[in-house]
Amino acid sequence: MDELKQEKSMVCAVYARSAVSNPSAIELQIEKCCEAAHKRGWVADERYTFTDDGVSSNKRMHERRGLGALIAAAVSETPRFDYLLIKDFARLNRNPGEGVKMIEAFAQWGVTVYFVDPTLDTSQANAKVIFNVLRALDDKYS
Numbered sequence: 001m002d003e004l005k006q007e008k009s010m011v012c013a014v015y016a017r018s019a020v021s022n023p024s025a026i027e028l029q030i031e032k033c034c035e036a037a038h039k040r041g042w043v044a045d046e047r048y049t050f051t052d053d054g055v056s057s058n059k060r061m062h063e064r065r066g067l068g069a070l071i072a073a074a075v076s077e078t079p080r081f082d083y084l085l086i087k088d089f090a091r092l093n094r095n096p097g098e099g100v101k102m103i104e105a106f107a108q109w110g111v112t113v114y115f116v117d118p119t120l121d122t123s124q125a126n127a128k129v130i131f132n133v134l135r136a137l138d139d140k141y142s
Helices: 002-007 023-039 065-074 096-108 125-141
Strands: 011-018 043-053 083-086 112-115
Touching: 011 023, 011 065, 023 043, 023 083, 043 065, 096 112
Parallel strands: 011 043, 011 083, 083 112
Antiparallel strands: none
């Protein structure tokens, strides 16, 4: 499946979040994600840029409008993006266990999550090892 994704131009969504209202931080995250897409020959489509500015990652789904819109787009009958680019893991969720669950849900919807810094492509085998470590830490400290 990964080989098929590499043969065509990947269309990417971008998600950016900041716990305190900081438009420049959001723009920087988007910029970093777009640069990462460009370096790989992917297309970061502006229509699929989702943000939560001034919203904690601990907020419930209905309080994170950008994430809710992203999920709605991912589960649509015709997925229009292949990858979801996020600057770092904490932008998605600071709780490792919850973050892993979200990544697994995106995978079920046919969307690969790609973290820019540090670089982690969730379609790669090493990602599963990292997820298991995160899960173990979450179980230990929950």
